Amino acid sequence: MTRVFISRDMASVALGADDVARAFADAGCEVVRTGSRGLFSIEPLVEIETAEGRIGYGPATPADVAAILDGSHPNRLGDIAALPFFAKQQRFTFARCGIVDPLSLADYAAHGGWIGLDIARAAEPQAVVDAVKASGLRGRGGAGFPTGIKWQTVLDAPNSPKYIVCNADEGDSGTFADRMLMEGDPYCLIEGMAIAAHAVGASHGYIYIRSEYPFAIDTMRDAIALSAGRIAPFTLEVRAGAGAYVCGEETALLDSIEGKRGQVRAKPPLPALAGLFGKPTVINNVLSLAAVPFILSEGADAYANVGFGRSRGTMPVQLAGNVKHGGLFEVGFGITLGELVNDIGGGTASGRPVRAAQVGGPLGAYFPPSMFDLPFDYEAFTQAGGLIGHAGITIFDDRVDMAHMARFAMEFCAAESCGKCTPCRIGSTRGVEIVDRIIAARETEPARTATQEGTLGKALYSRAPDRIDVSLGAQTTLLRDLCDTMKYGSLCALGGFTPYPVLSALDHFPEDFGAPAPALEAAE
Amino acid sequence: MGLDEAKLLIDGWVRREGSGRDRLLPLLHAVQDEIGYIDDTLVPAIAAALNLSRADVHGVLTFYHDYRRQPAGRHIVKLCRAESCQSRGGAAMEAAAAERLGVAMGETRRDGQVTLEPVYCLGLCAIGPNALVDGRPMARIDTAALDRIAAEVAA
Structure with missing residues (x-):
């Protein structure tokens, strides 16, 4: 019987992979559902097992079954790993994704799985922490804090019990690596968490997954049940989020697991010392934890050399x-x-x-x-x-309106603010209003020739709206001032980083805010 | 589902899954999965089952976007509004979806047939605009896809 590999990744399914898989099963093939290889312009991708290895075809539809099986289909891609998109990659963390059956323990073991955990468990906790430090691994969630130092703090913390928490609340638009890994190679994350548990002395862990990722939640729950014996005595559970973006912030996430509103905590204390339920907690992103099995099995140098x-x-x-x-x-x-x-x-x-x-x-x-x-x-x-x-x-x-994107950044912050600190809670709403005034003014005012300074006072008559200076110059100055307040006055990255998209739009695309285009672009 | 029946559901869940404070989100998910929404009249029962104050439960219930306090339509269409879908024409699809489904974003149609909701990112960011139709992911939403969705939710 012909073996056929088709992804069950949420993106592949959204493009129709389930129908394609059904068609191949109806044609008498043995269909293996994998994770996604990660190139969506060729999904749904079908890979046929042959004597020369897997031959890929994509994108494929249910009508293509016969042509793919006899090898005559025009969308024949050959060996997927040889395509330029894949040949140029260095797949350390995603080495198995798209190749193995995500829930097959045999596949995982056959592709180098559990080696890192066995090496870690044969070593002293301090040696494992040292290896992670030597690899130079930094928090992949965005903050870039050295993972090994975080683990050292938890290892040295006297309090117990200790917890491992995986932040899988991947809410950023434009990101899907956490989702792909959890759906395509869940045991890799489980192994990374089990290594972390050994390194710091924890016995229980949580994976907090956003509710917008139903496939990842199901896959992780199944994988935890299937691998429970392999990672024992360490235990794991999945917690589903409830649609709050701010819970991707680590302390809000901890409060959410504890059953509270997902509000950001003031630091210190660090979660490493007083985290989940007030106990020492390693909280890392999916990609940080999933990088660890490679570091243990291949050596810290193999990772750090790149x-x-x-x-x-x-x-x-x-x-x-x-x-x-x-x-x-x-x-x-x-x-x-x-x-x-x-x-x-x-x-x-x-x-x-x-x-x-x-x-x-x-x-x-x-x-x-x-x-x-x-x-x-x-x-x-x-x-x-x-x-x-x-x-x-x-x-x-080139059809994007950067003023609208700046407005959206403020609007999103207003919708998702946890409400604890004023710059984020109020500032974001005021930000939407200011960008609205700028958008209204740029239609009517001629382009400015220079930035007008010293108009902040008049732009701030908030108690007398009719006296507000709604000119572009005043409102742009006010927007910059507000961004400054949000950046330095907010409790967490939501309010603190919302100024990044706003200010970068203003700085690099001033023509969308009614100002002259920068000289560099005008010269092009 | 009547109030007494809902209380039985809550009590049964707590007996199986525990009554610690950290069970609140999972319990709210369970109630919503079963009943479709979390009526305000259930808040005292949930609070009592977990030994929390009603204010505490209300605070959590109203904080998270996922929890509904009113019934949704028979079909739920979630359309992504985040940046990656916008870069692929998401705003136009948002307007087209509201028009074709006959309901404004964030609302339930008067006949109770469909609820249209925004979602901020489904993690399918290279193939947008994306939607979840009754939990089923759909990519590259265009007007033809919206017509199919409109026909589907009419049933």
Whole structure:
């Protein structure tokens, strides 16, 4: 019987993979449902097992079964791993994703699974923490804090019990790596958490998954049940979120697990010392924990040898939005933004010029093509007024209105603010109002020639709306002032980072805010 | 489902799953999965089952976007409004969906047939605009896809 591999990833299913799988099953094939390889322009992808290895065809529809089985289909792609999109990658974390049956323990073991856990359990906890430190692994959720140092703090904490919490509340638009890993290689995350548990002395762990990811929730629950014996005495459970973006913030997530409103806690105390239920807690992103089995099995050096500056190892970059070849591209740090957007992603799906790329989700900065030589590196992005975040890149073509995107950033912050601190709760609503005034004024006012300063006072007559100076100059100054307050006065990254998309839109795309275009772009 | 029946459901769940404070979100999910929404009249029973104050339960219930306090339509269409879907023409599809389904975003149609809701990211960001139709993911939503959805929810 012919063996056929078809993804069960939520994205593949959204493109019709279930119907294709059914058609192959009806034709008498043995259908193995895998995770996604990670290139969505070829999904639904069908891979046929042959003597020469797996031969891929995609995109495929149920009507293509006969042509694919006799090898005559025009969408024949051959060996998927040899396609340029995959050949250029360094898949450390996603090595198995798209290849194995996600819930098959035999597949996992046959592809190098559990080796890291066995090595870790044969070693002292301190040796495991040292290995993670030596790998240079930094928090992949966005903050980039060294994972090994976080673990050391928990290992040294005298209090008990200790907990391992996985932050799988991947709410940023343009990111889907956590989801793909949980659906495509769930045991990898489980193994990483079991290693963390051994390293710090924890016996129970939680995986907090957002409710928008029903497939990931089901897959993780099944995988935990199937692997319970392998990770014992460590135990795990899945907690489903309830649609609050702010619960991706680690302390809000802990409160949510505890059954409370997902409100951000003031730090200190650090979660490493007083986290879940007030106990020492390792809280890491999915990708941080899933990188750990590789570090243990292949050695810290194998991981640290790849990378750029202080950003070591690989990053599963997600190419999203209006992009021709969108998907997951795991590669060592240091690749430039332009290579990712233009060479790997192939530019826009619409075929129009790329105007902006937002890196790092709704709280990340918008970059114009003139800045595409930026290397993918935590420090380089911080210096450029942005952040890597969870490494999602959302691409926009020349039809985007950046003032509307700035308004959306404020609107999103207002909708998702937990309400605990004033700059975020009130500032975001005021931000929407200011951008609305700018959008209204840019239609009527002639373009300014220079930035007008000293108008802040008149723009602030909030108790006498008819006396507010609604000119572009005054409102733009006011918007910058508000962003400053939010950036430095907010309790967490939601209010603190919302200024990134707003200010970057204002700085790099001033023509959308009624100001003259920057000289660099005007010269092009 | 009547109030007494709902209380039985809550008590049975708590006996199986425990009554610690951290059970509140899972219990609210369970009630909504079973009944479709969490009526305000159930708040005292939920509070009593977990030994919490009614204010505490109300606070959590109203904080999270997922929990409904009114019944939804027979079909639920969630349309993504986040940046990646916007970059692929999501705003136009949002307007088209409201028009074709005959209901504004965030509302339930008067005949109770369909609820249209925003969702902020389904993690399918390279193939948008995306939707969840009664829990089923759909990618590359265009006007033809919206026509199919409109026909589906009419049933």
